[in-house]
Amino acid sequence: MNQLDTILTLIAEMHLDIETLETRHSDRLDFHDVAVWRIKEALHAAFMAGCEVGLQTPKASEAEIAAQP
Structure with missing residues (x-):
């Protein structure tokens, strides 16, 4: 079970x-x-x-964003 499934199951x-x-x-x-x-x-x-989860997720750097197609 992945993190999302675990969270949703706990909420349910x-x-x-x-x-x-x-x-x-x-x-x-x-x-x-x-x-x-x-x-x-x-x-x-x-x-x-x-x-x-969003607050705990590392943010992409400007270089990483610029490198995206």
Whole structure:
């Protein structure tokens, strides 16, 4: 599981009470009733996680940007 999948799975568990984002080929396991405020919380958490990752990611130098085709 890559970093993005791990983050999204944690958000789904914490905010939506969904234990996995893997398809399990069962309506009972793959479809969930979720309140809109919980979806909003999950989206906010995903946005904030993206901001954190962006802050930790090294930025390209001017030379690297200029070298791109």
